[in-house]
Amino acid sequence: MSVTADDVRRIARLARIAEPKDRIDTLVGELNGLLEWIDQLNEVDVDGVEPMTTPVKFPLPQRVDEVTDGDVRDKVLANAPKSEEGFFVVPKSVE
Amino acid sequence: MSDLLKHTLSDITAKLKAREVSATELATEALSASKAAQDKLNAFTAFDEDKTLVMAAASDERLAKGEGGMLEGAPLAIKDLFAVEGVSTTASSNILKGFKPTYESTVTQKMWDQGGVFLAKTSMDEFAMGSSNETANTGPVINPWKGTTDGNLTPGGSSGGSASALAADLCFGSTGTDTGGSIRQPASFTGTVGVKGTYGRTSRWGVVAFASSLDHPGPFGKTVKDSAMLLQAMSGHDAKDSTSLPNDVPDFVAAVGKSVKGLKIGVPKEYRIDAMPEEIAKMWDQGVEWLKAAGCEIVDISLPHTKYALPAYYIVAPAEASSNLARYDGMRFGIREDGEDLQAVYENTRAAGFGEEVQRRIMIGTYVLSAGYYDAYYLKAQKVRTRILQDFDAAYKQVDAILTPSAPSAAFTNGSKSNDPIEMYLNDVFTVTANLAGVPAMSVPAGLDKNGLPLGLQIITRALDEETMFSVGAAIEDAAGFTAKPEKWW
Numbered sequence: 261m262s263v264t265a266d267d268v269r270r271i272a273r274l275a276r277i278a279e280p281k282d283r284i285d286t287l288v289g290e291l292n293g294l295l296e297w298i299d300q301l302n303e304v305d306v307d308g309v310e311p312m313t314t315p316v317k318f319p320l321p322q323r324v325d326e327v328t329d330g331d332v333r334d335k336v337l338a339n340a341p342k343s344e345e346g347f348f349v350v351p352k353s354v355e
Numbered sequence: 356m357s358d359l360l361k362h363t364l365s366d367i368t369a370k371l372k373a374r375e376v377s378a379t380e381l382a383t384e385a386l387s388a389s390k391a392a393q394d395k396l397n398a399f400t401a402f403d404e405d406k407t408l409v410m411a412a413a414s415d416e417r418l419a420k421g422e423g424g425m426l427e428g429a430p431l432a433i434k435d436l437f438a439v440e441g442v443s444t445t446a447s448s449n450i451l452k453g454f455k456p457t458y459e460s461t462v463t464q465k466m467w468d469q470g471g472v473f474l475a476k477t478s479m480d481e482f483a484m485g486s487s488n489e490t491a492n493t494g495p496v497i498n499p500w501k502g503t504t505d506g507n508l509t510p511g512g513s514s515g516g517s518a519s520a521l522a523a524d525l526c527f528g529s530t531g532t533d534t535g536g537s538i539r540q541p542a543s544f545t546g547t548v549g550v551k552g553t554y555g556r557t558s559r560w561g562v563v564a565f566a567s568s569l570d571h572p573g574p575f576g577k578t579v580k581d582s583a584m585l586l587q588a589m590s591g592h593d594a595k596d597s598t599s600l601p602n603d604v605p606d607f608v609a610a611v612g613k614s615v616k617g618l619k620i621g622v623p624k625e626y627r628i629d630a631m632p633e634e635i636a637k638m639w640d641q642g643v644e645w646l647k648a649a650g651c652e653i654v655d656i657s658l659p660h661t662k663y664a665l666p667a668y669y670i671v672a673p674a675e676a677s678s679n680l681a682r683y684d685g686m687r688f689g690i691r692e693d694g695e696d697l698q699a700v701y702e703n704t705r706a707a708g709f710g711e712e713v714q715r716r717i718m719i720g721t722y723v724l725s726a727g728y729y730d731a732y733y734l735k736a737q738k739v740r741t742r743i744l745q746d747f748d749a750a751y752k753q754v755d756a757i758l759t760p761s762a763p764s765a766a767f768t769n770g771s772k773s774n775d776p777i778e779m780y781l782n783d784v785f786t787v788t789a790n791l792a793g794v795p796a797m798s799v800p801a802g803l804d805k806n807g808l809p810l811g812l813q814i815i816t817r818a819l820d821e822e823t824m825f826s827v828g829a830a831i832e833d834a835a836g837f838t839a840k841p842e843k844w845w
Contacts, residue, residue, distance in 0.1 A: 263722070275677060275721040276684070276698070277714055278706035287718070290776060294719060297777055298666045298732070304739050311737030312744060314568050314598065315554040315793020317818060321601045323594045335457035341691035350686050353697040 262292045359384055361840075364429055364527040364581035371418055371428035378418065378428030378472060382411035385430040385474050389525045395845035396497045396523060398516040400435045401443040401476040410472045417470065426588055427470030432520045432529040435476045436483055437463050437572070438561040442473070446563040447491035448481045450689045450708025460561025461593045462530065462572045469588040474526050477516030481710045482680065483537055483565045486782035487772065488515030490712045495769050498545060499523040499841040502807030508766040511541030511782070514575070518545040521575045523845060528585045532562060533571045535668055536762070536786025539798035543761035543811030546800040546839060547575050548582040548828070553818045554793030555600035557586075558593035566675035567598075569668070569790045579799060579828045583607040586821065602819060610822035611829045616650030618827065621754035625661035626785060628763065634804045635760045642758055642801055642812045645834035646827070654754050658746040663739050664788045665780060670723050670736035671791070677720025683708060715776065744792045751817045756827045759785050761798035761811035785813060795821045799828045800837040809839065 263271075268287050272279050280287065333346055342349040359381060362370065370376050386407060393399055407430070414428040438444050438456035445451040459467075467473070480490040487509040488496040498510040499522045510519040514531030518541035521529045531538040533551040542549025551571035559570055574589060576582030587607045593599040622643060627636065643653055685691035685704030692703035709717065723732035750757060763784055772779045789796035795818070798811035812831055816824040 267722075268718070271718045271722050271725070273702075274725060275714075275717050276681075276701040276705055277709070277717065278699075278702035280706065280714070283711075287715070290715060291719065291722070293777060294669065298670060301663055301666050301670075301735055301739055304660065304663055304742060306735065306738035306742065309738040309741050311734055312740040312791075313737060315744070315791075315818075316598055316600070317793075318555075318600060318602070320555075320597065320599075321592075321594075332457070336687075338457050339454050339688035341685060341689070348687060351694075351697050351700050 262295060263288060360388055360524045362527070363577045364426070364584055365578070367527055368425065368427060368429055372423065374418065378411040378414035379408065381428060382407050382430050382472050382474070385526055389475055389520065392523055392525055392845045396499060396519050397494055398477055398496050398519040398525070399475045400445065400447060400478050400493055400516070403442045403473070406442065406473055410467070414470050414472055424469030425584055426466060429471055429527040430474040431466060431471045432474050432477045432517055432526040433463055434514050434517050434530050434532060435479055436532050436563045437530055439463055439473060439476065442476060444476065444563070445492070446482045447479045447493060448708065448710070448713065449492045450683045450705070452690055454688055456561070458561060461558035461595060462562065462589045465591065466588050471588070477520055477529060479516055480513035481713050482563065482676070483513040483532055483534055484676070484712050484716055485512045486536070486540060486779050487769070488512040489769060489773055490710055492710065498766050499845060500545060500766060500808055501841065501844065504768070504806050504808070507769050509544065509769050511544035511766065513537040514541050517575050518542060518547055518549070521545070521547050521577065522841060527577070528581055529575045530589070531573055531575055533573055533790065534565050534569045534672060535790050536783035538573050538575065539786045539796060539811070539813060540762045540782055542575055542798040543809065544766040546809030546837065547577060548579055548797065548799055549573070549575050550582045550586050550797040551789070551795065552586055552590060552821050553600065553795050555598050556821070557589045558596040558599045560593055560595040564679040566672040567679060568675060569672055571790065579825060579832045580608060580611045582797065583611050583825045605822050607821055607825050610825040613826040614650070615646065615826050615830045618651045618756060618823065619654050619754040620646050620651045620827070621654050621656035621750050621757040623656050623658045623661065623750070623757060623759060625658050626759045628784065631760070631763060635763065635810060638801050638810050638812065639758070639760050642831060645831060646758065649830045649834065656750045656753060656757070658750060658788065660739065660742045660746050661788060664743050664791055665784055667736040667739040667743070668787045668791060669719070669780060670732050671740060673716040673720035674724050674733050675720070677717045677724065680713070680717055740791050743788055747792045747794055755816065756823050757815040759813045759815070761785060761813040765804045765806065765808040765810055789815050794818050795824050797824055797828050799831045801831060801835045802837065803839055
């Protein structure tokens with residue numbers, strides 16, 4: 261499988277990264293190089309093999325479902341690019 | 356600089372306890388040496404002198420009362436991926452410029468609970484994505500080692516600042532994170548000991564996420580014993596990390612120096628790659644001889660899926676990263692760039708905030724998770740990951756530990772591999788398997804190459820068996836008698 265310039269634009273859009281106009285060709289080359297390299301995985305027989313989603317082989321405990329934190333509004337807002345009167349201020353998203 | 360900073364962590368904590376030196380004196384010296392070295396090594400991203408001195412003074416108070424933890428009074432450097440309350444934490448990325456967490460990561464909190472003193476934040480490849488520290492937004496970190504080479508060498512990555520600061524004797528221990536080799540490769544490049552425990556042994560809470568199922572916080576130490584002390588302090592169950600292991604933490608320090616007689620050591624044939632420099636192959640053979648002399652039984656083993664580990668990693672890690680890094684949207688923290696609508700604000704923020712390597716990996720991750728490609732790439736890679744784990748499970752039926760080189764080369768010149776992503780990725784060829792399988796692994800300095808640069812050997816053990824890893828690591832350390840230090844030029 262290989263990607264085209266249009267694919268790169270589509271991926272950038274999906275990833276919410278502004279179209280890297282001057283680097284599209286470079287990215288096509290780099291991504292195709294990587295995908296070609298990754299294609300060697302097709303040599304591996306994975307018939308009947310379960311996908312591994314975590315390296316943890318042991319039962320993990322579940323904590324009690326209770327509120328253990330809170331009342332930290334100012335801490336939550338401390339790093340906001342913009343906030344006012346205890347709220348995040350974000351660009352208009354509903355027309 | 357006096358010789359105080361040259362001590363190991365285990366020696367300096369004994370001196371602090373004996374009141375031969377005060378924590379404040381030590382912190383002051385470490386701060387001044389670190390600041391003086393910053394122009395040359397570029398290892399640090401932030402200092403907070405007040406915090407350092409307040410913590411040192413509190414250590415002195417405890418020491419005066421005969422109290423104190425296992426790291427009491429020792430200045431420690433912290434990778435910029437760990438949240439340290441009130442101190443700039445940016446993952447060496449522009450997108451987190453100005454971010455000062457209002458909370459403390461579990462791992463650093465545990466180190467402070469044991470009396471560790473915060474010295475500084477250290478530089479890293481942006482979001483831990485790299486093997487040379489060249490993708491940091493504050494520029495490359497320089498390795499204190501030059502050997503007989505000209506020019507500046509990389510300390511490796513992604514935890515390059517932590518490795519460089521420790522190798523230059525600016526601190527007594529440092530933290531790193533290892534997702535594909537980001538502790539062990541820099542340790543190998545800088546003549547330090549680098550460790551990652553079993554996946555889940557150290558909490559990921561408060562550590563900026565890269566690839567959650569592969570991220571292992573861990574320490575750099577000057578000796579195997581120092582690294583055992585540090586991992587001991589960092590480890591333990593944390594209810595705030597759902598993958599944190601509930602198991603008790605064994606006495607890692609007690610495992611250092613324990614006899615390795617009768618242990619079975621596996622030597623995997625697949626690690627003898629074509630491109631391996633002769634000196635590294637020789638060092639590996641030497642390591643085998645050392646362990647034989649210490650009474651170990653050497654067993655030739657096979658880990659047949661080794662060559663597929665890196666390509667599988669470059670699906671799994673970017674996929675998890677593309678998901679984890681979706682949080683950087685310019686709304687709640689970090690920078691925000693203007694745009695004509697909300698979508699444009701997101702896109703402009705992320706284009707301006709992420710560097711090229713991070714963008715490349717987010718895009719690969721987005722692609723392999725996108726409709727129509729998920730099964731062919733992501734699911735396939737997860738199945739190959741199972742195969743790699745099965746390789747280890749089969750090997751550990753025959754052996755107690757596995758010995759390999761830590762990295763396929765010694766430290767290289769800055770800029771020499773930055774044009775070819777795959778060539779850079781190959782740095783992790785020996786380390787990445789242990790991340791995929793989640794098993795403990797460490798790099799121990801074993802000797803110098805013909806250019807006078809350090810080379811490390813890697814020890815990999817079973818999940819939850821860090822003790823055997825530390826015992827074998829200490830046996831290598833003893834036999835190697837590695838005492839070389841970089842000649843001071845910084």
